Every structure is written in C-alpha cells, then in structure tokens.
Amino acid sequence: MRPEHPSNRPASTSPLADTQREWAPDPASPLPLHRQISAFFMAKISSGAWPPGMRLAPQRELCRQLGVNRSTLVTALGVLADQGLIEGRRGGGTRVTAVQADGKAEGAKLFGNWNDYLEEGTHYPNLPAVQAINRLEYEPGLIRLGTGEPAPGLLPGAAMTRVLAAGPLPPLSYEEPLGSSSLRRAVSRELLKSGITADPASILITSGALQGLQLIALGLLPRGSTILLEKPSYLYSIHAFQSAGVKFSGLPMDQGGLLTRHIATEALRTKAAMLYTIPSFHNPTGIVMDRERRQSLMEITGGLGLPILEDGAYQELWLDSPPPPPLKALDREGRVLHLGTLSKAASPGLRIGWIVGPEPVIRRLADIKMQTDYGASSLSQLAAARWLDGGYHEEHLMVLRGKLRERREFMLQLLQAHFTELATWSIPAGGFYIWLSLHQPMPLRRLFTAALQAGLLLNTGDLYDRGDSRHLRLSYAYASPEELSRGLPALAGIIKQNIN
CATH class of the missing domain: 3.40.640.10 (Type I PLP-dependent aspartate aminotransferase-like (Major domain))
Known part of the structure; x- marks a missing residue:
C-alpha cells in the first residue's frame, strides 16, 4: 500500500472527541439546551482550545455526542455563525474562523492556522475509523464487540x-x-x-x-x-x-x-x-x-x-x-x-x-x-x-485461559444461533478473535455507522485490508456475556437490514 503524501492527508481533529465525556448539556438547567451548547463552544473557541481552521465533527456525530436533536444543534451553531466564530464551507464541513483578541472574527493572517501544521507533520494520523474507535471505546453504554484487550474483570x-x-x-x-x-x-x-x-x-x-x-x-x-x-x-x-x-x-x-x-x-x-x-x-x-x-x-x-x-x-x-x-x-x-x-x-x-x-x-x-x-x-x-x-504470570495464564475458553464457547453458541444464514467462521485455537466472513459483501463503513447508532462498536475488516467488504473482527475477550447476548443478535439484525 503506497503511503499518502502528508499534504493529502485529512485533518484528524474532531471537537468533543475527549471533552464530551467531561461535559454535556443539562436538561434540568433553566438555560435552553442550545444556549448551553453555544456557550460551551464559544468558550472553547475564545480560549484557543479550538483553534482557527479546526473542523467540527459532522452534525449527526455532534448530536450523538451531545445527546440532542438536530434542530437544537443547528440553533446553537447558528448563534456561533452569526457572531462569525464558525463558517460552513462547501465540501469542507464547518470550521472555526480566526478571531481577534476582542473576540471578533477577522481574516487570515501570515500565521494561517494549526490545521496547516497538523496536515504537514511527518507522522500520519490514524485512519478516521481507528480514531473513532479509540475515542468511542471510552464512551459509556457502548457494547465493544471487537476490542483487542482483556476485559477489566479478566485482569489480575x-x-x-x-x-x-x-x-x-x-x-x-x-x-x-x-x-x-x-x-x-x-x-x-x-x-x-x-x-x-x-x-x-x-x-x-x-x-x-x-x-x-x-x-x-x-x-x-x-x-x-x-x-x-x-x-x-x-x-x-x-x-x-x-x-x-x-x-x-x-x-x-x-x-x-x-x-x-x-x-x-x-x-x-x-x-x-x-x-x-x-x-x-x-x-x-x-x-x-x-x-x-x-x-x-x-x-x-x-x-x-x-x-x-x-x-x-x-x-x-x-x-x-x-x-x-x-x-x-x-x-x-x-x-x-x-x-x-x-x-x-x-x-x-x-x-x-x-x-x-x-x-x-x-x-x-x-x-x-x-x-x-x-x-x-x-x-x-x-x-x-x-x-x-x-x-504470578504462569498462575494467571492458567486462570485466564479457562475464562477465555468459556467466553469463546459462549460467543460460538450465539453465532450459531444468529449468524448461520449470514456468515461463516472458524473456531480459534487461542487469542481473542473470531474472524466473521459475511456471505455477501456490503459497505462496511455504513455497517459501522448503523451499528454505532444501535450502541455497538465494531472492528470492520477494512481496517486490516483496505479492499475488504465482508469481514468483521469479533472479540470474546472484552464484552461481557450479558453484553454479547444483547449485542450479537442486534448486529445480526443490522446486517440483515443492510443486505436487504
């Protein structure tokens, strides 16, 4: 795979990627939700935490992160746009504009914005999907079906x-x-x-x-x-x-x-x-x-x-x-x-x-x-x-292997019950993963998004082979049996919907 030239790489910035876990609008507050959001965004911009040129996440993603509907978010963004703090660009999403010390918008200076520096660094950013997974793994409530680490309960x-x-x-x-x-x-x-x-x-x-x-x-x-x-x-x-x-x-x-x-x-x-x-x-x-x-x-x-x-x-x-x-x-x-x-x-x-x-x-x-x-x-x-x-290590490995065997068998039972008509798989002799091979190819980015909306976090095959359109990496090491019991049948339903 030919490496991209740095100047052709997309910016990897996404507001709320980390701060959303620390802040969310309060429905019990007398201040309307859109006012809370616009004030929070304004504080980020005026402090320099969100520098000029930074691209905001897509509206659907912002709505999901903030837990609000689209009309509330659009109203909040409208307040910022009226003050010249953000601007929409055709094909370029919504970006933060440059501001003066008094908070008013101004044109670009000799120093353009940090985005120029981010795109010219020698170390490539993670793939957008990998960035999303790294961020979403720490959001509460998501069932992590592909995570490549042991669950906290399996750690010694x-x-x-x-x-x-x-x-x-x-x-x-x-x-x-x-x-x-x-x-x-x-x-x-x-x-x-x-x-x-x-x-x-x-x-x-x-x-x-x-x-x-x-x-x-x-x-x-x-x-x-x-x-x-x-x-x-x-x-x-x-x-x-x-x-x-x-x-x-x-x-x-x-x-x-x-x-x-x-x-x-x-x-x-x-x-x-x-x-x-x-x-x-x-x-x-x-x-x-x-x-x-x-x-x-x-x-x-x-x-x-x-x-x-x-x-x-x-x-x-x-x-x-x-x-x-x-x-x-x-x-x-x-x-x-x-x-x-x-x-x-x-x-x-x-x-x-x-x-x-x-x-x-x-x-x-x-x-x-x-x-x-x-x-x-x-x-x-x-x-x-x-x-x-x-x-300690050898003693722990003996216990861990026993627990992983139980989890593997439980996942295999769920796959047999819900995926026989959708995919094939082999029984792994160790490690964490079952490589699920779908009978029919499908757009894996669309499947990832649909699963996320249903509260499921996937590791799709295109992360490991750019041309892949029919594999999922499932892990029996992280999600609890209860989460697997809910998550795998839900995933089967989403796959059926995307096939049809």
Whole structure:
C-alpha cells in the first residue's frame, strides 16, 4: 500500500472527541439546551482550545455526542455563525474562523492556522475509523464487540496489588538503555519456556510492543523500502511503518497461515527489506501458522537472506493446545526479531513489551529509544520483573485461559444461533478473535455507522485490508456475556437490514 503524501492527508481533529465525556448539556438547567451548547463552544473557541481552521465533527456525530436533536444543534451553531466564530464551507464541513483578541472574527493572517501544521507533520494520523474507535471505546453504554484487550474483570488486579506491595520500592531512577537488568533476566527465563534462547543482552524493554514496531520502522528500514506481511494484517490499521516511508506488500493466507510459496516472487519483485508475521493467533483472523509452514518460511527467507519480524503478542493465549514453536526458536542465523508483550495477558496499562534480536540491532534500537523517552517506566519495569519472577504470570495464564475458553464457547453458541444464514467462521485455537466472513459483501463503513447508532462498536475488516467488504473482527475477550447476548443478535439484525 503506497503511503499518502502528508499534504493529502485529512485533518484528524474532531471537537468533543475527549471533552464530551467531561461535559454535556443539562436538561434540568433553566438555560435552553442550545444556549448551553453555544456557550460551551464559544468558550472553547475564545480560549484557543479550538483553534482557527479546526473542523467540527459532522452534525449527526455532534448530536450523538451531545445527546440532542438536530434542530437544537443547528440553533446553537447558528448563534456561533452569526457572531462569525464558525463558517460552513462547501465540501469542507464547518470550521472555526480566526478571531481577534476582542473576540471578533477577522481574516487570515501570515500565521494561517494549526490545521496547516497538523496536515504537514511527518507522522500520519490514524485512519478516521481507528480514531473513532479509540475515542468511542471510552464512551459509556457502548457494547465493544471487537476490542483487542482483556476485559477489566479478566485482569489480575489483586495479584498485581500484591506484586507492588511485595517489598520496599527502590529509588526508581532511570534504567540502563536496554531496560532493567532484572526484568531482562526474567524475560529471558520466560522466553525459554517457548523455546527461545535469548541472553539479557539481546533483549530491549519497550513501552509496549507497539513501540517496538515504531523503533524498528525508524531505526532499521530505509525510506521507500518494502516489508512483506500477511493480508489482512493488524499493521494496516496503524501507521508506524507508513509514517517512516515504508511500503507494504500483502501476501495471501489460508487456514495454515501465510502462503509461503508467494514469498520469493514478491520479495524479488519489491526488493523487500523485511517480512512481518503474527504466526500464533494472528490478528485479526486468529489463524495459527502450522509447523510445516513455519519451517518453510524459515527456509525460503533464509535462502533470500530476508529478515523476519515476528509478533508474538498472542502466543501465550492458547486455549486448546500450545502452538508450534515461535520462529525465533527456529532461528540459527540471527535473522528473526521477536516482539513480546505483557499487554494481552497481564496488563495493558503496564505498558511493558520487549524486542529480542542480535545484540548490535538491540543496541541500535535502544539508542533510538533513549532519544525518544529515556526508557520505559521504572515502576512498570519493577512490577513486571516481580510479576514474572514471582510465578504470578504462569498462575494467571492458567486462570485466564479457562475464562477465555468459556467466553469463546459462549460467543460460538450465539453465532450459531444468529449468524448461520449470514456468515461463516472458524473456531480459534487461542487469542481473542473470531474472524466473521459475511456471505455477501456490503459497505462496511455504513455497517459501522448503523451499528454505532444501535450502541455497538465494531472492528470492520477494512481496517486490516483496505479492499475488504465482508469481514468483521469479533472479540470474546472484552464484552461481557450479558453484553454479547444483547449485542450479537442486534448486529445480526443490522446486517440483515443492510443486505436487504
């Protein structure tokens, strides 16, 4: 997928994206709702929080966020327009106008507006749909059917409290560039359980696995280079590589994982610099690359001298039986970089991940990380080291797997009852996701909007493959059984309406 030129990217601003959770008009107030809204908007504009050129969200979205009807919102916007604080532009929505110190509107100055800066930054904004999901996940009342994290009730809050109370805290000064030595030793021992032999000097502690992707994109791949990856893939939903000027070339999959017979041809055609894969419980499909396919992948990429970036975020979350050994466990040439994290099993908020690789590569990435944040949180690293060394992690995984099995079975029962005529799916052997394949293609953005109006938050397939029109990523890890009982039948009804 060719990266967009920054000047062609849409602005990613949306008023009320965060403030709506802090403020809403009060129906019990003697002040009319439209007056409350216009006063709130006016305060945002006059304080500079909403700068000139900022585009307001569409009226339908503003109505939903504020909980008012369209006529109330239009009246409020009319007050602002009469004062010259906002203006409508054909094809450009409604934007904040420039204002003088006395609050009156004026024409543009030499300094245009922050929008110009937002659109010229080197790091791409998230896809609009991803921005919407990131914002909406924190709105109360929505049923999150695709969220890629464990529900709060599945997280080990009590155990983590014991970890933090296990002894006096050290000074919590900066850690060394590679990260806490005690944590790297603990990670080294943990990796050995899956067959990966990694000396602590070959491990870099990161602020989550996502930072690992960003460091690799910035530090190892030249602009204009190409990486091969499965299609669909989680990487299509983020811009860590595209923002670094790296292009993607997608490879097809089947139920055995990435089809390795396409690697050599595509690598030579694109002069690929790296191959990225999630071999165990792939995001978003849930597929496990089989043992023979893994061996084939290692042999083909070895012949090409092609490095591999292996994302092992989900490999511990097996529900039926452990997956085949990670690619890093098969690596005898130092060609595989392996990403790991505690976010999917133990604590998303701890923000602890790691990269395993050859020592010179790890030192290079550590240098970039030091320039970025001077190291992951010392407190988080201390907690993670105690968590792993104290045996809490293995104990928690046993409990978590049991709860995920129950949730998986419950979702499968609901799918069988409500989606048999609408879609097909496979039973995942682990991870969080069921990849729902609709019998008929449909506009997934329209489905997303219709579901949102019904109180359902979806992760549609076009986030992971731009051309997709028939897949949904469903997660059994977040929504409660009660929410699934309401949400999945409602989703089936919405799909039927959109088909007809």
